[in-house]
Amino acid sequence: MSLLTHVLACLFGMGSWVAINGMWVELPLVVTEIPEGWYLPSYLTVLIQMANIGPLFITLMHRFRPGVLDERPVIYCIVGLGIVATFLLAFFWRQTMTIGGSLHSVPLLVLTFLLSVVDCTSSVTFLPFMMRLRPQYLTTYFVGEGLSGLVPALVALTQGVGLVHCQNATLAVVANQTADNATMVGSGELQAIYQPARFSAQVFFVFLSVMMVVSLVAFILLNHHPSVARERKNDLYFSGDLAPGKREQGLSLHAQTPEQKPMISHLESKREAKSSFGKGTYSNLEVVFIFVVLAWVNALTNAILPSVQSYSCLPYGNKAYHLSATMAAVANPVACFIAMFLPIRSLFFMGFLTMFGTGFGAYNMAMAALSPCPLLVHSASGTAVIVLAWILFVLSLSYVKVTIGVILRDEGYSALVWCGAVVQLGSMLGAVSMFPLVSVYGLFRSGDACNTKCPI
Template structure:
């Protein structure tokens, strides 16, 4: 029975962030089809931020109507909604409509919002439910949560990507000479399987999570613990805070309410000066702004000039680096502010290189060379890995300080993500500061 519960807890964790992570790793394929093209990631960053309405509503319900909202009912609803959204995405992801005189991916955006709503809301419902079980099963749940980002990345690598090649084509000139004019156009080789199959795979993973939760919810009550044996507050979801910056705040609010009024357990009283706290919260704002808003909005401009393969690898490997950095942070913790500050500077350096290449699009440095492709992929990999580690460790520091510190951490993270997304959206979509190009027809000096 213990092994079965471990498997169920891991399967339940698969539904945490599988949808949002799956969308990001599939972008290299769908940007070549949808009308927004290279601007598509900037739309997604804003949509995901809007989806934080879900955890906000759950938190408000807990505050205003304590005891009225049942976590298991919400979980059933959001996982079922996630399965339906993935299936709808498989059929309608490429449907477009005319809005304000231009084609837009309205179906993709609407479904993506509901899909993001599922993943964002999971951060304030999954963990409170798992805290009814012994701590060893919560650890297994974290493993499944990490796999929710790792598995889509691996599947995307197996899917491959339409590698571009330049093809000569002829067409008869529009004159009376009948002469043929030769043009060069970009042609993408098909992937090993289509985006529709990939979205059905995401639906299957969400179904596994729903089935695992159903089984866990029907376990005998002997596998639940009393309040005094619940998981300590220092144990918290690590990877759930990666794509939903408000996860730490909201999740802690729910956990505190589950303990009863006036019975919150004392946390470790780590003391920091005002300057240290200011620095810590600055790290929270900056890291979340960079990883959830600024850089994801321009990843296409940063990678696509090197080819679709470079973009595909950078998106997939970054998705893998995310849970990997969380796992490292769980077992190898370094709370030194000097170390975390240095790591932030290093990650910012990688991010600055990525932003610079986006600004130089469609003619970045070392374009057309294997070295350039390798550097941009590694830069995105290390950018994601280093800043994810900082994000997790800062959350651990503030979680051990006090409950209020963690609440402010969530608020600062949400503010950073929102500012980053709203800053980049007009720069990309209104002022057109970043230029797209064609793999074959762009002439670079």
């Protein structure tokens, strides 16, 4: 294996969701200067789901015109669009237009929609492209995909976005009738004051544009660098459905390596029927199970739980919130590293790990529902538990996602296209289900980072 190819695959993967992840972590700085205010997250949720038109088009083309659409030109287009959109965002995100008698951040919303199209479409194009490389590099790609959330979060943390300090609040001023001065009467409450950022949102968006440029350069080198060419197999192997015989031959030859062999249980000999999916390694029921788990895991990690993270963590304090967000972002690439050196493809283990991670997700959801007075809110142990719950939630389900990606990679090009489509479907269903609960019906109440009034 080539270290250069690993580095390039990782940098390429970082371009998959870095733009939208960066937009989310920059929200506390952006919302204070636009007319939409804190309604912007709701708009972002809708825009991201509308952007699934990109993956839908790619999936339908693959289904009804197999072999016609090459993912490489599409990747060049969407990454180039991402570079331009993030660069323009740096200069026009504050601009507003009057629509229906009120101000709206039209350039910000339009550019964010374009970035959503870029990132959503990457799910159904980046993964199939990785079929051109040896399977070991797919795990490295997932490491980069995890870093696409971690790196913007660390930069935003350095920037000081969302950091607050608490100071005494003054609620009333009582005028002294006999003196020229006024007496300030303090309430004893603490008020959360956002600290000024160390650098502007414009600099941050330029950084995101540079990250997209790095991803594009990595993609170009993956296509044309001589060292990477030795890690690639014959292009006939990747020509979609145009050369199924060649592709299956390549699969069978490469499956001889120990790391590529799926872990088939001792019940293999008792299976009566194989599915027509991929190489037919798994039965129809197992294929359904894999895709249901994939959709469920992505719904939880990409939409359902992130929408309530602030509700579950802020009652324990601002430090708990930032620690859980940062460590959860670290857990994603860590899970990919674990999967690289300890790949376990047992479907039983996958199901167990999914239930394990879902259990911690349920705890996080329960604490969000109990906000602003969740369990152990006044104790250090409560802070430790909520941070640990978020870490284990992301760690376990990220491992499941990588494992499914590797399994489907063994099943061929079409399997990875459907993998990306199901990832987007699960994320969309999760976002659609949580949007009315959080933004319309207001079932969750925010905790105060400085004042917690709960019974001990």
